[in-house]
Amino acid sequence: ESEPQTRAPDFSNDNPLETRNIAFFSTNCVEGTARGVVINTGDRTVMGRIATLASGLEVGRTPISIEIEHFIHIITGVAVFLGVSFFVLSLILGYSWLEAVIFLIGIIVANVPEGLLATVTVCLTLTA
Incomplete structure (x- = not known):
């Protein structure tokens, strides 16, 4: 995100892109302190799945x-x-x-x- 986002330890949504208790790779803490636990790595992360889907698209003839x-x-x-x-x-x-x-x-x-x-x-x- 280009703007700072608030995060909290409370589970707020089933969608990992919408919940407030998950921070993604290279997220910076701009105020306060934070401690995190790695729950997935590589292609099993949300960004990894998106990258896999994007790279797996077949390009058809226009x-x-x-x-x-x-x-x-x-x-x-x-x-x-x-x-x-x-x-x-x-x-x-x-x-x-x-x-x-x-x-x-x-x-x-x-x-x-x-x-x-x-x-x-x-x-x-x-x-x-």
């Missing part, structure tokens, strides 16, 4: 990450389709094998959205 991944799959599919199409077309038109591969790589690389990261960052900043 809707925006699902949408971005879907968009990337579409862009990848289009890029590969166009690259293979132009590769086959360049072979049909009589270009050498090396030139056809250069077309393939060039078209796939050209379809990489360079501004995607900046666009997503700006959108997230504006909506926050």
Whole structure:
């Protein structure tokens, strides 16, 4: 707590976070004297249980990450389709094998959205 809290030896509540006769680790006595008994340590304390619950949460995929991944799959599919199409077309038109591969790589690389990261960052900043 940021403000001093009064404590007393009397049991006042079943909830350990609400009762007045429990002080937590690193509690300072700002007035008077105090004597305590350790009743739990480590993960068996209230703070230890809270830490265990907080660290045990599984992080799921967010809707925006699902949408971005879907968009990337579409862009990848289009890029590969166009690259293979132009590769086959360049072979049909009589270009050498090396030139056809250069077309393939060039078209796939050209379809990489360079501004995607900046666009997503700006959108997230504006909506926050």
